[in-house]
Amino acid sequence: VDLSGPEKNRLPETETRDQPKNVPLNIVITGESCSGKSTFVNAFRGIDNRDEKAAPTGTTETTMEVNPYPHPNHPNVTFWDLPGIGTTKFPADKYMKHVGFEKFDFFIIVSSDRFKENDVRLAKEIQRMEKKFYFVRSKIDNSMRDEERTQRDFNKERSLKKIKDNCLQEQGLKSPQVFLVSSFDLQLYDFHLLEETLERELPEHKRDAFLFAMPNISREIINKKKKALHSKIKYFATLSSAVAGVLIPGLSIAVDIGLLVGVVKQYVYKFGLDIKSLQSLANRAGVPLKELKEATISPLTVFAQSPNQITLKAVEEGTRFIPIFGIPTAMALSYITTYRGLNTFLDMLAEDAHRVFKKAMGLKPPM
Template sequence: MAMDGNNPYELSVNEDDAQIVKLHFEEKGYRGLDKALMKRRDQWVDVPIHVAIFGSSGAGKSSFINVIRGLKESDKNGAELNVGQTTIEPIPYSHPNKHYLKFWDLPQLGSRAFSKDLYLKNANINKYDYFLIFTKSTYSEDDFWFAHQLQALNKKCYFVCTHMDIVVDSALKEDLNADQREVKIRVLTAIRDRLHKTIKDQKLKVDYVYLITTADVRKYDFPKLALRLIVDLTGRKWEAMALTLKVFAEDVIKQKRRALQKRVWIIALMSGLEHASHYYGLQFDVDIEPVLEEAQEYRRQFCLDEASIYRLARSIDTSVESIKKASSFKTNYAQLEDRGLVQQYKTLSVYDVSDGITKSFSPILGNLVSGSSPFGATYFVLNRLLDTMETDALRMIEYVKYRGAEL
């Protein structure tokens, strides 16, 4: 039965997944249901995404490819930062946490193999989901030629201008007595206006021009670019990009929450299968293992692990304790362990929400949620954890902004 949107819980369920899981249950019962659910939960990992990076040598392509994958220059799988060499064929760089997400360094125009007449064919242009055209300062004739070809083929294309930290620092040194924030705004506005005018003069319809630095992915337009890379994809590709990119920015965190929300029902079903155990004080048996794994995944996705918070604290010259206190940090790591999670289930008697959630899902999942399954309880517990961790992440981002670590 198709979902009609009248039930608010439908927003958190992928209809295709629900139909596949229901069909499995109708045909095979509980046999292999746990594996079927895990496959739906993890399907995003195997979804191919191809991002094309175009631009002249020295435009910052390699640095971007490294930082968007969370790699350092010294990592063995990093893109080589050698401005004296140029790419002679498309080179793929896989994301370390999702090998099917590839960033392709495209060759420059000019060589025999990649003249304008042959470029689109030899670069296999139809492979890519979208294109980023990089420059360090001013776009060239080749950049605009390529953009026109992409526009004619109805391909998604974004202009990216790099090294903004160097440009801004230079402007600040020229006027040491000026208000730093005003100088930054003035410089960035002038660059953006100039690039927009140039693109408009070329009669290109590209609406997005991003000013970035790869030295800090929180600064300038990098968070907006990361968001665009997510929201311009659909379905599994959107989910895959949202859960793969590790850019600590408000809108990216919200996209992660949306993607994680759509798999809560899967974990809730898994928590009531054959490996469920009895815990003192609970009126139902529950398999706590998949719930624990999911809770830890939330922690990683929202960058709330100790290593991530430590790096964030160092970047703004403060301590982990200070950033947690200033952000009113609520995530309790003890709740992400067996005993702590069970205690959260026990508090449900106060809220009396488990039965209501289960009944609301009955039109969507049918007999899968009937009986004494802990479905509603797990759904509530995981959503409460999502709420807490998303809020902690967003508050830390606001605190970083307050400290002036990004513009």
């Protein structure tokens, strides 16, 4: 869905005050140098490593400062790529003070091998501050390929368990949560478990902000987004109804059109169906952008061709000036029209998101 124009990088102003665009969420990605932190940051934000806004990656330590990376569609959600703990410039004994840990919501400690003494020391400091942390064992796709090449009786589940068990061997942490992740294939391994855990353990007022920042790596995430967006439809329908009670010719239709367009834009961004998000997905999945765009349809075109919606708006406009019963009738019709319209658009865009997901994953080479 092409939303190009002067407002293409902004979410519409029809958000309510309690919606997730105004809730800040600060997520730390940290760990030892060269562990894949920056690639994980980019994957979490749904962008390719080659994107101009991507966190720089490389085979040497590329993160030398505390770098914020806002989500491209949800700038209230910021991923902080921190320097590797224990590097020459940032020794472990000065690391906590340097990065200012108190301002962050939760911490993801990344390692491409076993978690080392510095990682555990960092985890204990986070625990002391009574904040949440999660261990992510990165580059698991590479490890599994090595296991398959070197084991005569290779068993995927057994190898994954062995890798997880070895991550924190003899490090003195009780029952830590460890998630096995491939940043290039988030739909594989434990990323869905990480997503579910983070969503469950976040404060309630920050869960939607986190959910909408998630890339569409599963049908479950798309359905969760749809459910969260559906819960706000009554608010917009009530707003439309209130405007319908004002005796100014044409005002209700003008406001409703603006409201519908603004809310549909929200849906497009939150389902990752805008052109930039589709292009990033195409790059990551190795799928032509054209094929992803062909999996989507324009809800605004369908609305313009919907006789039921047009008829209801015409009736609403005509009944507003009928004595006594006109205003209540117009308000009720406006509520119904907006509610039905947004439900229709939400269903359509959720289906678009499912089709795009299927297209991207279906054409992606199997691991």
